Amino acid sequence: MEKGWTLIRGGQVVRGGTVSRQDVLFQGERIAAIGELSDSRAAVVIDADGLLVLPGAVDTHVHLNDVFMGTVSVHDYYTGTRAAAYGGVTSIVDFSNQVPGGALARTLEDKREEASGMALVDWGVHPVITEPNQATLDQIPYVVAAGAPTIKCYMTYREDGLLTEDEDLKKIAVHLGEAGGMLMLHAEDNDMIEENVPRLIEQGKTAPIYHARSKPPEVETEAIRRIVGMAEETGARFFVVHLASADGLDLITGARERGLRITAETCTHYLIFTDEMLEREDGIKWICSPPLRDAETQDRLWMALGDDRIAMVSSDDAAYSWEAKLLGVDRFDRCPNGIPGIEPRFHLLYSEGVAKGRLTLPRFVEIVSTAPANLFGLAPRKGSLAVGADADIILFDPEARWTMGGDTLHMATDWSAYEDIEMVGRILKVFSRGELIVDGEECMAEKGRGRYIHRTLLDPRHAAG
Ligand SMILES: [Zn+2]
Numbered sequence: 001m002e003k004g005w006t007l008i009r010g011g012q013v014v015r016g017g018t019v020s021r022q023d024v025l026f027q028g029e030r031i032a033a034i035g036e037l038s039d040s041r042a043a044v045v046i047d048a049d050g051l052l053v054l055p056g057a058v059d060t061h062v063h064l065n066d067v068f069m070g071t072v073s074v075h076d077y078y079t080g081t082r083a084a085a086y087g088g089v090t091s092i093v094d095f096s097n098q099v100p101g102g103a104l105a106r107t108l109e110d111k112r113e114e115a116s117g118m119a120l121v122d123w124g125v126h127p128v129i130t131e132p133n134q135a136t137l138d139q140i141p142y143v144v145a146a147g148a149p150t151i152k153c154y155m156t157y158r159e160d161g162l163l164t165e166d167e168d169l170k171k172i173a174v175h176l177g178e179a180g181g182m183l184m185l186h187a188e189d190n191d192m193i194e195e196n197v198p199r200l201i202e203q204g205k206t207a208p209i210y211h212a213r214s215k216p217p218e219v220e221t222e223a224i225r226r227i228v229g230m231a232e233e234t235g236a237r238f239f240v241v242h243l244a245s246a247d248g249l250d251l252i253t254g255a256r257e258r259g260l261r262i263t264a265e266t267c268t269h270y271l272i273f274t275d276e277m278l279e280r281e282d283g284i285k286w287i288c289s290p291p292l293r294d295a296e297t298q299d300r301l302w303m304a305l306g307d308d309r310i311a312m313v314s315s316d317d318a319a320y321s322w323e324a325k326l327l328g329v330d331r332f333d334r335c336p337n338g339i340p341g342i343e344p345r346f347h348l349l350y351s352e353g354v355a356k357g358r359l360t361l362p363r364f365v366e367i368v369s370t371a372p373a374n375l376f377g378l379a380p381r382k383g384s385l386a387v388g389a390d391a392d393i394i395l396f397d398p399e400a401r402w403t404m405g406g407d408t409l410h411m412a413t414d415w416s417a418y419e420d421i422e423m424v425g426r427i428l429k430v431f432s433r434g435e436l437i438v439d440g441e442e443c444m445a446e447k448g449r450g451r452y453i454h455r456t457l458l459d460p461r462h463a464a465g
Contacts, residue, residue, distance in 0.1 A: 004028055005026070005027050006042055006044040006046065007025050007037060008046045008048050009037075009046065010048055011051045012051070014054050014365045015034070016384075019362065023040070026434050028434055029390060029435075031387055031390075031393075033387060046395070050399075051397055052397075053393060054088075054365055055365065055383055055385050055394070056369065056390075056393060056430065057088045058092075058372040058378060058383050059092050059314055061267070061317075062093070062095070063094065063095055063316075066318060068320075069327075069337065070324075070327070071324035071327070073317075073318055074319050077450070078118040078447055079412035080342055081123065081450055082410060082443055083343040083411040084120075085430055085445055088347075088427050090121050090122065090392035090432045091122045091378055091383075092342070093126055093378075094123060095125075095126050095128050096125050097130055098136070100131070105139050105146070107128065107148075118448060119451075120446075120447065122390075122433075123452065125148050126148065127143050127151050129151055130161055132171065140176055146454075147452070150457075151172065151181060151184065153172060153185055154185075154186040156189070156193055157190075158194070166230065173230060174236055177235070182238070183236065185239070187240050188223050188289060189220075189222040189223045192219045200332075201333065206331050207283065207332065208284050208332050209275070211278065211337075212278055214332070218247075224248040225251055227262065231261060232260060237261040237263075239263050239375070240263070240264040240265070241265060242267045242270070242289075242290060242314070243264040243266045244293055246297045246301075249300065253309050263311050264311060265311060265314050266313055267316040268314075268315055268341050269288060269316070271313070272421075273286055274294055275292045278292065284328045284329055284335050287325070287332060288316070289337040302358050305359065306358060306359055306363065311371045312366075312368075313349060318336075320336040320413070321413065322413070322415045324336050340412075340416070340417065341418075346368055346394075348404075348418070349364060349368055350396075351423045354425070355424035370383045382453070391431055391433060391434040393429075394431075395429040396426070397425065398424070404420075405421070406418075435449070
């Protein structure tokens with residue numbers, strides 16, 4: 001018997017696009033062997049007969065401790081990563097906004113402080129540029145070298161101090177490209193929104209559904225059209241976050257076919273909900289940006305995920321308290337935009353995707369783990385079951401039936417957008433770097449065990465391909 005060795009025996013292992021019955025052996029933090037390992041002398045043997053053995057999920061779009069629209073998200077590095085762990089997420093990448101007058105490098109220090117003694121799973125940082133001056137541009141190579149090669153900018157939220165103009169975006173993209181990085185963009189046209197919102201408010205159209213009316217698909221499509229232009233002009237790499245429009249999807253698909261380096265993700269809520277939710281009395285729960293769209297758009301997003309026109313799915317976790325969401329109850333434009341979703345993504349995408357026949361099992365693993373790890377430089381340590389990779393592993397019962405609701409979730413919000421959803425499949429155990437951190441209903445992870453992930457993008461020609 002070898003101490004410190006664990007063998008997961010006889011599960012259906014998903015790796016390299018295939019599913020087969022294999023054993024997985026890990027020692028300490030890393031996977032030591034995968035295959036037919038029946039005579040292994042591991043000290044701990046877990047019978048995974050009838051279970052799926054999957055790589056830990058990777059969520060590269062979360063907002064922890066996020067100060068936004070006059071409030072702050074209730075997910076900090078403890079509550080946020082705890083909920084993440086219950087949802088099978090063993091790596092997150094969080095956004096860190098450059099504070100007014102603050103150096104870009106400080107975005108990394110700020111998160112190191114927030115995560116210290118708190119994080120339960122491994123974490124990385126995307127700096128968000130809010131002041132695109134020369135000093136900021138000069139620090140881009142520094143943050144890339146410090147393991148944060150993906151920077152985000154916003155094409156809207158001018159009043160919140162987040163907007164960056166196209167001329168500056170192009171400069172940032174070029175500097176980032178030279179340093180080996182990639183620019184992520186929140187694609188919504190600010191001018192159109194700033195024209196629509198006051199008009200609707202003036203007409204007394206203040207209910208939650210008008211948030212969606214103020215940001216129709218054209219708002220997103222127009223911004224994406226400009227991104228395609230920037231990609232053409234600069235040759236740099238772009239990543240469109242939370243894609244939610246069919247025309248935007250077509251623009252990106254066309255650009256990729258012409259060899260431009262634009263990749264897109266969508267988010268869980270666009271695949272689960274439609275804009276009908278905004279018509280409900282409690283519609284403020286579903287106010288997010290871009291807004292939820294119609295059922296036809298939702299079908300197209302699912303199809304594009306299936307054939308890799310959309311590379312992956314993130315949560316865009318933005319968890320504001322009910323009190324904060326209520327700011328928008330009579331004024332959609334005052335509602336903090338965002339849906340708490342760091343925990344349910346894996347379960348929802350399996351249940352709605354694999355169990356309903358929209359995604360193959362290997363494709364599901366790709367969109368929740370492998371693609372985010374590859375695109376954002378967490379690979380090869382994260383995102384796949386492979387010898388030498390971190391032993392971030394999920395044991396999953398594909399037959400379990402249960403109902404998701406606020407009472408089954410562990411997020412820190414006092415409300416849930418996900419209620420009474422019939423689920424197929426359930427996570428039984430989660431390992432992070434070989435340590436069992438979730439066992440059924442119990443979270444055993446010690447506060448502060450999560451480590452900073454120093455990220456490096458793969459060969460630029462492939463990273464965003
Ligand atoms: Zn976001």
